[in-house]
Amino acid sequence: MDLLSIKDPSFLKNMNIEQLKGLSNDIRRFLIENLSKTGGHIGPNLGVVELTVALHKCFDSPKDKFIWDVGHQSYVHKILTGRAKQFSTLRQYKGLSGFPKMCESEHDVWETGHSSTSLSAAMGMAIARDLKGEKSFIVPIIGDGALTGGMALEALNHIGHEKKDLIVILNDNEMSIAPNVGALHNILGRLRTASKYQWAKDELENLLKKIPAVGGKLAATAERLKDSMKYFLVSGMFFEELGFTYLGPVDGHNYEALFEQLQNAKKTKGPVLLHVITKKGKGYEPAENDTIGTWHGTGQYKIETGDLIKPVNAPPAWSKLVSDTVLKLAKKDERIVAITPAMPVGSKLEKFAEEFPNRMYDVGIAEQHAATVAAGLATQNMKPFLAIYSTFLQRAYDQVVHDICRQNLNVFIGIDRSGLVGADGETHQGVFDIAFLRHIPNLVLMMPKDENEGQHMVNTAIQYDKGPIAMRFPRGNGYGVPMDKDLRTIPIGTWEVLREGKDAAILTFGTTIPMALEAANLLQKQGKSVKVVNARFIKPLDENMLAEIMDSNMPILTIEEAVVQGGFGSAVLEFAHSQGYTNNIDLMGIPDEFIEHGSVNELLREIGLTTEEVVKRIQAFSPKKQKRA
Numbered sequence: 001m002d003l004l005s006i007k008d009p010s011f012l013k014n015m016n017i018e019q020l021k022g023l024s025n026d027i028r029r030f031l032i033e034n035l036s037k038t039g040g041h042i043g044p045n046l047g048v049v050e051l052t053v054a055l056h057k058c059f060d061s062p063k064d065k066f067i068w069d070v071g072h073q074s075y076v077h078k079i080l081t082g083r084a085k086q087f088s089t090l091r092q093y094k095g096l097s098g099f100p101k102m103c104e105s106e107h108d109v110w111e112t113g114h115s116s117t118s119l120s121a122a123m124g125m126a127i128a129r130d131l132k133g134e135k136s137f138i139v140p141i142i143g144d145g146a147l148t149g150g151m152a153l154e155a156l157n158h159i160g161h162e163k164k165d166l167i168v169i170l171n172d173n174e175m176s177i178a179p180n181v182g183a184l185h186n187i188l189g190r191l192r193t194a195s196k197y198q199w200a201k202d203e204l205e206n207l208l209k210k211i212p213a214v215g216g217k218l219a220a221t222a223e224r225l226k227d228s229m230k231y232f233l234v235s236g237m238f239f240e241e242l243g244f245t246y247l248g249p250v251d252g253h254n255y256e257a258l259f260e261q262l263q264n265a266k267k268t269k270g271p272v273l274l275h276v277i278t279k280k281g282k283g284y285e286p287a288e289n290d291t292i293g294t295w296h297g298t299g300q301y302k303i304e305t306g307d308l309i310k311p312v313n314a315p316p317a318w319s320k321l322v323s324d325t326v327l328k329l330a331k332k333d334e335r336i337v338a339i340t341p342a343m344p345v346g347s348k349l350e351k352f353a354e355e356f357p358n359r360m361y362d363v364g365i366a367e368q369h370a371a372t373v374a375a376g377l378a379t380q381n382m383k384p385f386l387a388i389y390s391t392f393l394q395r396a397y398d399q400v401v402h403d404i405c406r407q408n409l410n411v412f413i414g415i416d417r418s419g420l421v422g423a424d425g426e427t428h429q430g431v432f433d434i435a436f437l438r439h440i441p442n443l444v445l446m447m448p449k450d451e452n453e454g455q456h457m458v459n460t461a462i463q464y465d466k467g468p469i470a471m472r473f474p475r476g477n478g479y480g481v482p483m484d485k486d487l488r489t490i491p492i493g494t495w496e497v498l499r500e501g502k503d504a505a506i507l508t509f510g511t512t513i514p515m516a517l518e519a520a521n522l523l524q525k526q527g528k529s530v531k532v533v534n535a536r537f538i539k540p541l542d543e544n545m546l547a548e549i550m551d552s553n554m555p556i557l558t559i560e561e562a563v564v565q566g567g568f569g570s571a572v573l574e575f576a577h578s579q580g581y582t583n584n585i586d587l588m589g590i591p592d593e594f595i596e597h598g599s600v601n602e603l604l605r606e607i608g609l610t611t612e613e614v615v616k617r618i619q620a621f622s623p624k625k626q627k628r629a
Contacts, residue, residue, distance in 0.1 A: 001026050003084040009056035009107075012080070017255045020057070024049045027076055028283040030084065032303060038090040039299040039423065040098055043281040043290060044073035044143075047173050047252075051141075051276055052076035054258040055169070058266070059137055065125055067110045069118035069142040069152075071099035071427075072297065073171070074108075081107040091423035093598030099427060113427020114395065115365050116149025118142050119168065123155055126164040137266065141169040145342065148364040159271045160243025167265045168244070168273045171252065173280040239273045248275030253282060293345045315480035318473045319348040321451050322414050325458040325487070326385050327352045330359065335383040336462065339363065341370040347387035347416060367392050371399035371411075378409035383462055389417040390430025390472070401440055404468050408442045411468045412461040418447070418472035419511055419561035420590075420604065425597030430475075431590045435566035437470060438539050444469040444492055445539040447510040451478035453536065459487040472538075474511050474561075476600075495542035501531035504618050505549045507572060508559040509535045512609070516559055519614035530618060538568050546575055555584035555621040559614065561604075564589035586617050 001023055015023065027049050035042045053076070055066060061081070068074045078096070079087075083104065089095025100108040110121050118140035126138045146152060147170065159166055239246045245268050250257045258276070265272045280296075281287025286306025287295035300309040316324075323338075330336040330352065338352050342365045353360040363370045367388065374384035393400070393415060404411050418430040437445055444464065448454035454473060461469045498513070499520055506516040513534060520530040531554065533545065549556065558569035569587030576585060588609060595603055604610060 003027065003030050003079055006080060006084055007082045009061060009080045012053065012057040015057070020050075020053055020255055024053060025283075027053075027079060030079070030087070031075060032284050034087045034090065035298070036301050036303045038088070038092065039297075039301075040075070040090055041072035041297040042284070043287045043295040043297070044173075045075040046282050046284055046287055047278040047280040048073050048141075048171060049076050049282070050253045050255060050258065051169070051171060051278060052080065054255060054262060055139065055141075056080050058259065058262040059139060062106045062109060064137040064139060065109045065122075066107070067112075067118045067122050067125075067138070067140040068100055069112065069140060069146045070115045071112040073141075073143075074100050077107065078105070081105050091425075091597050093602040095597075097425055097597060098423065099425065111427075113424065114392070115146035116142075116152040118146075119152050119155030119159065122166055122168070123159055123162070123164065126166050130164065137167060138165075139167045139169060141171055144170065144172040144174065145365055148366060150366060150368060156239075156242050156244075163243065163270045165269060166271045167262075168271065170248075170273055170275045171278055172249070172275060173278045244271045244273040246273050246275065248273075249277050250275065252276040252278035292350070311477070315451065315478040317348065317477050318451070318454070318475070319346065319416055321454055321478060322416075322458055322471075322473060323348040323352055323387070325455045326414075326462070327355060329459065329462050329487075330356060333383060333462070334359075335381065336385060337361070337377055337382055338385045338387060339370050339374050339377075340387045341365060341367045341392060343387065343389065343392075343416075346389070347414075349387060367395040368399050371396040372403045374411045374413075375399070375403040375407065375409050378404075378411050379407070383410065383412070385412045385414060385462075387414045387416065389428075390415050390419075390433045391417065391421075391428045393433060394436070397436060400437070400443075400468075405440045405442045408467040410465055412458075412464075413468065413470040414458075415470055415472045417475045419474045420595065420600045421475045422600045422603070423597050426594035429590075429595050430472075431562045431595065433472060434538055434560065434562045434568055438566065438568075438571060442467040443539065444537070445472070446470070446537050447472040448536060449496075449498075449510065449513045449534050450481045452481050452483050453490075454478070455483065456488050456490055457536075460489045460492070463489050464492070472510065490536070493537045493540040493542055495536060495545050496534040497531065497545075498534050499530070499532040501529040502552070503529045503554070504621055505531040505533060505554045505556050506559060506614070506618075507533045507535045507546075507549075507556060507568075509538065509568070511561050512559045515609075515611050515614060518611045519618065522611070522615050523618055526619075528618065535568065539571070541571055541575060543575065546572065547579065550576060550579070550581040550583050553583065555586070555618075557586050557588065557614065557617050557621075559609070560589040561609065562589055563592070565592060584621050586621070588613065588617065 003026060028046055031045055083096060086096040091098040099113050100111055102108050102111055119142060122138045122140040129136055142152060247261050247264055250261045261274055265274050279288060281290055298308055301307060338349055338360045340347050340349055340362050342362060344350060344353060344362050349360060363373060370386060374386045377384040415433055418433055421428050421430060437443060446457055448457045457471050461471055508516045516532045520532050523530050558572050560568045564587050567589055569589060573585055576583060591607055
């Protein structure tokens, strides 16, 4: 079938099962070919082809609402709703989003990029539907990994209590990004092996109906008998105890089985959970055989071999540098324990797990739990390293405030993917962490200029014993700088002058240092002498150096790959105000808006975070007489 000609899902209504199977094959070929060029979440989408087609055939979107948890498995949904023509632009600047996007289609009714939100959103939509007297099906699709998130469990509890009409599709492929962990995962494992449960329950009910009731006793005990059969056949009927009608498990690649159970779900009053078993990466052998999450989301790859196309002789990834340094220190310090919320591969902790399996904990998609586990470890004189992406640290904000910082515990938070991350777009840009961490008492916050300083910062964080400390580091690879053999500590709150100057000062850190140095070189040719400071400690500020700069009457430009409001530049302004300085101070950073997807360089140009803009800002400074109260 020509997928580019699809305008909406209505064409599915007249297709038979053989035609749908052909369509599934076409969709898989389309995804494999297109994603080999653009990159993207190939594994999750290959696994939900039949499920997505069946949903669109059995329901009427957008009247019936599909809510894709996490959203990275919505590519098939996008194809069926008329967006196949845009797939050459997937996750590229001004192109098709890799997640549901309301501005793209009326069929995208909920935007997401973080897990475990679909059930709560569905409950809100169901309440609104009933209050308005409307008739529609609300269908959240959630994975078994996302179901371990605390928010999902809170929603299950509420939905089961309220008894709203909802059809929850549990897409069970036994993996989130990495293999799933936890007791709930084990419950689902038992349910996967209990395929005869629904058949046995139905058969028992039919049998009871055929036997004349004697004095009403048999009728009165029928439900108890069915419940007994349930517990006999299935260990731990978790969902029915929560108030759901449990259907399944069903083969998520079998159209006949899917249609039967979806129709059953539509006829059932109250909340229903349909347990669908799928194969992540189905139809592409390299993705099917993936056991650690490599094919969850990829860059470009060679279709024939499955080889990922990576830069040749590239410097080590920042995640690897950090995890390798933690591992090096852990060999000498038995107190070091690594914790990650379902990101062992992304955080490059596989080697740590191999070497110290009893000191590495993947807690699943449970960021709040991860933060407080780290706090608990710290109370017992352990040295926890919490490896977490900036965008996911947002989900553990209260735990950082209440459990880690308030108690002034020695937790090292490695904030991965800080700054712009590019193709994953606004739900994943790590640009808010400075603003939401800087004001928390007791916390030290820092970011290195390169890998060598990065390894010393990791050592500094592990050796620090006066409270919580966090280190930001970007996505991608380092610069390939020479690395010191011996690790050292960096005095807390100290900055480093990278270039002397007398006409203006640039204060910056991390990824924007090369920009600042390049601008200073260009300005030097124009006769302006610009001082460039590596402000590697965002909190505490190096107040001694800052006072020296302000005493010299130099105008100051701060640069950060993070939001300006409440960020590093704001801290410099606060210091100037508190000390009575009136230097010219200008701030550069992420503007007050959500930044969409595209390459990092394209996004930096769009928001004006460039060398040219730095030069322009410095040139605009006019001499201003300094006055101190």
